[in-house]
Amino acid sequence: xxxxxxRMKLGLYGGGFKPFTTGHFAKLADAIRDNDxxxxxxxxxxxxxxxxxxxxxxxxxxxxxRGLGDTGRTYDENVAxxxxxxxxxxxxxxxxxxxxxxxxxAKDEQGNLAAIRAPVTAIFKTLEGFVDDPGEIEKVTxxxxxxxxxxxxxxxxxxxxxxxxxxxxxxxxxxxxxxxTEKLDQLMAQGExxxxxxxxxxxxxxxxxxxxxxVAARQSVRGTQVRNLASSRQTSAEAKRYLPPFLNDSExxxxxxxxxxxxxxxxxxxxxxxxxxIRGFIRG
Numbered sequence: 001x002x003x004x005x006x007r008m009k010l011g012l013y014g015g016g017f018k019p020f021t022t023g024h025f026a027k028l029a030d031a032i033r034d035n036d037x038x039x040x041x042x043x044x045x046x047x048x049x050x051x052x053x054x055x056x057x058x059x060x061x062x063x064x065x066r067g068l069g070d071t072g073r074t075y076d077e078n079v080a081x082x083x084x085x086x087x088x089x090x091x092x093x094x095x096x097x098x099x100x101x102x103x104x105x106a107k108d109e110q111g112n113l114a115a116i117r118a119p120v121t122a123i124f125k126t127l128e129g130f131v132d133d134p135g136e137i138e139k140v141t142x143x144x145x146x147x148x149x150x151x152x153x154x155x156x157x158x159x160x161x162x163x164x165x166x167x168x169x170x171x172x173x174x175x176x177x178x179x180x181t182e183k184l185d186q187l188m189a190q191g192e193x194x195x196x197x198x199x200x201x202x203x204x205x206x207x208x209x210x211x212x213x214x215v216a217a218r219q220s221v222r223g224t225q226v227r228n229l230a231s232s233r234q235t236s237a238e239a240k241r242y243l244p245p246f247l248n249d250s251e252x253x254x255x256x257x258x259x260x261x262x263x264x265x266x267x268x269x270x271x272x273x274x275x276x277x278i279r280g281f282i283r284g
Contacts, residue, residue, distance in 0.1 A: 007136055007137065007138035008036045008037060008136050008137050008138060009034065009035045009036045009037075009137075009138055009139050009141070010035060010036070010037055010038075010039070010130075010137050010139070010140045010141070011031035011032075011034065011035035011037070011038040011039070011140075011141050011142075011143060012038075012039050012041070012123045012126060012127070012140060012141070012142045012143065013027055013028055013031050013038065013039070013040055013041070013123075013142070013143035013144065014040070014041030014042065014043070014104060014119025014120055014122060014123045014144065015041075015042065015043070015119055015144065016042070016043045016119070016223075017042050017043075017084075017223070018075045018080065018223045018227065019075075019080075019083050019223060019226060019227070019243070019255065019259070020042070020083075020084075020087055020244060021221050021222075021223060021226050021242050021243065021244065022199065022218035022219065022221060022241075022242050022243065022244055022245070023218065023219050023220060023221045023222070023242075024244070025199065025202075025244035025245070025246070026195040026196060026198065026199040026218075026219045027143045027144070027191075027195045028040065028099070028143075028244075029195065029198035029199050029201070029202045030143065030191070030194050030195040030198040030199075031141070031143050032094065032096050032097050032099065032198070032202075033096070033198050033201070034141065035097060035141060036097055036098075037097055037098045037099075037100070038097055038098070038099045038100070039100050039102055039123075039126065040091070040099055040100065040101050040102065041102045041103075041104045041119040041122045041123055042080075042084060042101065042102070042103060042104065042119060043104050043118055043119045075227060079258055079259070082258050083255050083258055083259075084101065084103075086247070086251050086254055086255055087101060087247075088101045089251075090246050090247050090248070090251055091246060093246065094246055102122070104118065104119045104121070104122035104123075120144060120148045120149070120152075123142060123144075124152050127140060127142070127152070127158065127167065128157065130161075130167075131157060131158060131161060134166070138166070139165065139166050139167070139168065140166065140167050140168070141167075141168045141169070142167070142168070142169050142170070143170065143191075144169075144170070145188070146170065146185070146188040149169050149170065152169075153169055169187075170187055170188055170190075170191035192219075195219065196215055196216065196219050199215055199218065199219055200212075200215045202245060203215075203245055206245055208245070218241070218242060221242045225242070226239050226242045226243070227259065229242070230255075230256050230259035230260065231259060231260065232260075233260065236256045236259075236260060239256060239259070240252045240253075240256060243255060
């Protein structure tokens with residue numbers, strides 16, 4: 001008698017990730033632990049072409065990018081893409097499951113990349129495809145924050161699959177589909193606890209034992225905090241603490257360099273030259 005084929009458990013996780021931090025990785029670590037394959041959707045703001053007014057003066061851009069500390073530079077699409085190129089290579093080394101990095105862009109009728117689509121929207125477009133044709137997929141779990149997922153939890157499109165447990169949200173297993181409306185905060189808190197445990201276990205698998213206080217700090221860190229730390233040579237080493245552990249030291253250094261930018265590199269060279277000058281003056 002032929003053995004039944006194993007059906008796949010699929011995890012979907014998305015966000016802006018500016019940049020992808022240890023806090024984001026906590027949820028990814030949970031997804032890696034509980035699924036056979038994970039799609040990681042990331043968003044990216046695009047630079048708008050310069051528009052000019054009637055008098056030929058350039059108009060202000062409507063889109064605002066996240067700032068990089070006090071440098072005057074921004075976390076624009078070039079910064080984001082360079083960093084995600086590094087993440088893509090590093091994610092391929094995770095042995096437990098296949099993690100597929102997906103830029104959440106819509107496509108036009110010819111299949112060309114077109115408008116930027118929010119990662120959460122891209123996730124639920126993928127989910128609609130699963131509802132129409134599950135194929136070999138046994139279950140889909142969506143990871144993210146409750147506010148982003150709430151409208152989709154209550155969507156009639158997914159109701160039957162939620163009730164049968166084929167679609168789950170937040171990494172926490174409900175006792176019934178009603179839990180997503182009646183006990184959502186409790187489920188989200190449970191999901192955060194599971195993510196924190198997954199983060200701690202992943203570090204342990206790499207030979208780094210973290211106490212509960214340090215795990216909590218790395219899980220709760222915000223992208224703004226990491227950008228501010230990374231934007232200065234004085235605090236960039238601290239920023240590396242909050243970059244995900246699937247990166248090696250060289251990759252973390254590359255990301256810090258991208259965030260610091262050319263001006264930061266010039267500053268570092270100038271500081272080094274000054275130190276040698278002072279050292280020579282003292283010895284002389």
